[in-house]
Amino acid sequence: MIKTKVKASRNYTVITGRRLIGRTGKLIEEIRPFAKKILIVSESRVAPLYLARVKASCMKAGFEVYAYVFEAGERSKNIDTIAGMWSAMAQEGFTRTDLIVALGGGVCGDMAGFAASTFLRGIDFIQIPTSLLAMVDASIGGKTGIDLPEGKNQVGAFWQPSLVIEDISCLDTLPDEVFIEGMAEVIKYAFIMDIPLYKLLRENSITALRSDPALLEKMVGMCVKDKAYVIQNDEHDNGLRQTLNYGHTVGHVIEKNSNFSLPHGVCVAKGMGIMINACEKNSTLSSEDAMNMKDLIRAYNLPVDDDITPEQAVAGAMNDKKKRGSILSVILVNKIGHSQIKKMTHKEYLEFLR
Ligand SMILES: NC(=O)c1ccc[n+]([C@@H]2O[C@H](COP(=O)([O-])OP(=O)(O)OC[C@H]3O[C@@H](n4cnc5c(N)ncnc54)[C@H](O)[C@@H]3O)[C@@H](O)[C@H]2O)c1
């Protein structure tokens, strides 16, 4: 079991280990002994697998437990689902000392966190991430929110969880393609800031990770430490936290242009591949590093290229009206394990990608 402390506007612990969900009730009791009621928010794919265990554990610890289960998928990430959570809590007379528990992937965590940040002007919430992406990224750092028809994550709040319980045993049921998507974010940490993680990924394989819980726990723990470090130094996304966008500026455009038919992780991998090529062409990254980086992405069954043109990539990044004419923060990796934020005008960015 690995415990990582996150120091932010609210301090909390991320516990990464095996067979933890059965201990949820006890773990919550330790940090919030005065809470009475818990709303477990989950979704239609995860709830049948894990809700009963989490619920039983919380009841055993003496909490009054309610559940709110929405339909799995990004399409549920909207205000109607949030309103359902608000009503469920209001109807059961939740007070400011009661809690929300998010049991699911990033969609569930982002929404449960947003409901917690707004209900009674803010109640505590606990993350139990069940997807790899949610364990290494979404459940830590307090970005919560929902999508609008106009765009993803357009409404939200910074609201840190009070505890994150990462039971890597839950990854056993995660479909391969969803696991691989999460690996794109893991590889991202390795490239931007973590040479030991880079080595671990090179020395192992997707099969090894999926069949060796101790190795998986170690890998997830390393990512958690990376994310915690970033949050500690830039909770509100004004500097360092932007480095987590490596591969995402181009990746988001590819994702949007595919009408969201391509998974996020696949687009991020493509985005990283394009940035690697651009850095190599501009002689800021050695050919050896470039080759090794692309080999690693491919080794985890992710793509490294796309037929998006530099013009399309730049137009997409500039599409947001607010950004038009202004400066872009482009995240570069010029050496494995080190990242840099480079301000570029749209013309410079275009030159860079060409
Ligand atoms: N808050 C942040 O900092 C942050 C960071 C990155 C991404 N996000 C958000 O996270 C979301 C993506 O997260 P995600 O990839 O976890 O999506 P998700 O929550 O939709 O989960 C992916 C799929 O895996 C299924 N699933 C989850 N856990 C499972 C398990 N243990 N067993 C079987 N199936 C399981 C889900 O039902 C879903 O079909 C996006 O909405 C994105 O905006 C937030």
Ligand SMILES: [Zn+2]
């Ligand atoms: Zn991402």
